[in-house]
Amino acid sequence: MKNFQQQLIILLPTLILAACGGKYEKNPVPDLDQMRQNAKLQQAQGPDAPRVIHDQGQTVVKEVPVTIGETKIDSNSIVIVPDPQMNFNEGQSSTFKIRVQVLVPGVTVRLTAKGLPDGAQLTDVSTPQDKGVYALTWNPALYTIPMNADPVMKLVSVHLVADVVGATDPKLADSLKGLTREQDISLLVFRAKGIPSDLKVDGLGAEVQEGQVTAFTVTATVPGVDAQTPQKPSIEKDYDNLSITAGNNFRELDGSNYIMRDVNKMDPEYLGNFKWKFYLTFDTKNVPVQPQLAKDGSVMAQADGTRVRFTLKVRSPYGVATPATLVQLKIKHIAPPAQPVQPTTPPVDPANKTPANTKSPANATPKKGSK
Numbered sequence: 001m002k003n004f005q006q007q008l009i010i011l012l013p014t015l016i017l018a019a020c021g022g023k024y025e026k027n028p029v030p031d032l033d034q035m036r037q038n039a040k041l042q043q044a045q046g047p048d049a050p051r052v053i054h055d056q057g058q059t060v061v062k063e064v065p066v067t068i069g070e071t072k073i074d075s076n077s078i079v080i081v082p083d084p085q086m087n088f089n090e091g092q093s094s095t096f097k098i099r100v101q102v103l104v105p106g107v108t109v110r111l112t113a114k115g116l117p118d119g120a121q122l123t124d125v126s127t128p129q130d131k132g133v134y135a136l137t138w139n140p141a142l143y144t145i146p147m148n149a150d151p152v153m154k155l156v157s158v159h160l161v162a163d164v165v166g167a168t169d170p171k172l173a174d175s176l177k178g179l180t181r182e183q184d185i186s187l188l189v190f191r192a193k194g195i196p197s198d199l200k201v202d203g204l205g206a207e208v209q210e211g212q213v214t215a216f217t218v219t220a221t222v223p224g225v226d227a228q229t230p231q232k233p234s235i236e237k238d239y240d241n242l243s244i245t246a247g248n249n250f251r252e253l254d255g256s257n258y259i260m261r262d263v264n265k266m267d268p269e270y271l272g273n274f275k276w277k278f279y280l281t282f283d284t285k286n287v288p289v290q291p292q293l294a295k296d297g298s299v300m301a302q303a304d305g306t307r308v309r310f311t312l313k314v315r316s317p318y319g320v321a322t323p324a325t326l327v328q329l330k331i332k333h334i335a336p337p338a339q340p341v342q343p344t345t346p347p348v349d350p351a352n353k354t355p356a357n358t359k360s361p362a363n364a365t366p367k368k369g370s371k
Contacts, residue, residue, distance in 0.1 A: 077103045078162050078181035080111070086136070086185065090192035091224050093139035098122070098160070098185075100132045106168035107176060114159040117144075117187070138187070145191045147230050147317070156187040194223025196233065196314050196322040198275075204282060207305070207330045210289050214282040215262060219275060220314035220322055227270040231317035235268070235278045238311045238324070244295055248307075251293045252328065255308030258282050276314070289331050305332040 083096040100111045111134050113122045120138035127133070136158075145154050162181040203216030222233045239254040262279035269277045292303035309328045315321035 075179060075181045078109060078164070078179070079103065080160055080162055080181060080183045082136075082160075082185050085188070087188045087190065088138055088140050089190050090140045090142050090144050091194075092192075093137065095135050095137040097125075098134045098136055100134065100162045102132075102164070104167075104172075104176075106172065107164060108166045109162045109181075110165045112161050112163070114161065116158055117156050120158075120187075136187075140189050142192060142224055142226065143228070144189050152191045152193075154189045156189060158185050158187060159183075160185060191318070192224025193316075193318050193320060195320045196220050196222045196316050199312065199314055199322045199325045201312065201325065201327055204327060204329060206328075207332055208282055208284060210284050210305075210331050210334050213285050216280055216282060218278040218280060218312055218314065219271070220278075221273075221275050222314065222316050223274050224318065225276075225316055226274060229317065232268055233276050233317065234315050235280070236313040236315055236321070238313070240309070240311055240324070240326070242309070249295055250300060250303070250307055251295060251297070252307045252309040253290055253293065254310065255282075255327070255329070256310040258284055258287050258308070258331075259310065278314070284331055289333070303333070305330045307331075 079101045080098065081101070082098045086096045088094050098111065100109055102109055109132070111122070111124075111132075113136075116122065117138065117140070119141065120136065123135045123137065125133050125135045145151065160183045162183075164176045164179045167176060197220065199218065199220040201216060201218055204214065208214045218235060220233070225233055237256040237259045239256045243251040243253065245252065260281045260283050262281055265279035269279070271277055289306055292300045292306045294300050307328070307330050309326065311324040311326050313321045313324050
């Protein structure tokens, strides 16, 4: 560029003279030698240095390495980007990612956390292809939100700190030593509200005998409720009122009124792994058994039993419950005892006070006047 400018300066008077019609009488050889000397001088100076062009606050930089002298580096050059909506549930492990980046090439940082809740861990999971990635893993313990607390969620604040730990350029590393970026994030914890499931009934067959007390049990899994829970799960009995079903000529009556708590084990038993066991009885000894009814509501006198049905649910202290489980069975009636045969007394002859159809003994004394 300088060569061209110098040549233009030298040629400009000549062009002016030519344009004015003047004659060029000087020897061109000395001028040519001067141009060659100028060219050699330009070559000795080397190419132009890179330039930065400032235009309305925006910086346009040529493709050259960035140096500390030309770039302003402060805490804003470090960017911390956590996953949105870092939500956790009591009793469940969840992992979210936090990314930390530096806007200056060749600079590395380390991310640490202050105020992590008990059991939470921040781990560097970076790879050569994906650098500056950290995993925040936490399994909130049950009762992180107290049972007697009204809110069903809780915010936990965590303080993140990103420190510059190195750079490819030693001079740059010294200049950035001590540079940090701090940022607060919030973890949202929800109270455990898993729906109870896996309800099973054991000890009740398809038929029970009238006049007996049949013991049976019900087990179910209640997430988030263990032996330390102040409030225990409960069991519910009900009648679905579907007394008439297709294909039957009889009614299925309400069997829930026969279900009682086992007096020896009134409270449910915790079996571990959020599983609970309830002890119940089906009492047809102390609760009268209804007669079997036909579809029209009339009594089926010849029926040998009464068909009943009921539903069971296990409900969590959090208010959610298992789906209703239907139980159908037959209460077999006690057969009436056989009536004893009463002895028959033959008619008595009013004349001799003996049965009319009996003969007098051979040695009986004949009556007076008899032959």
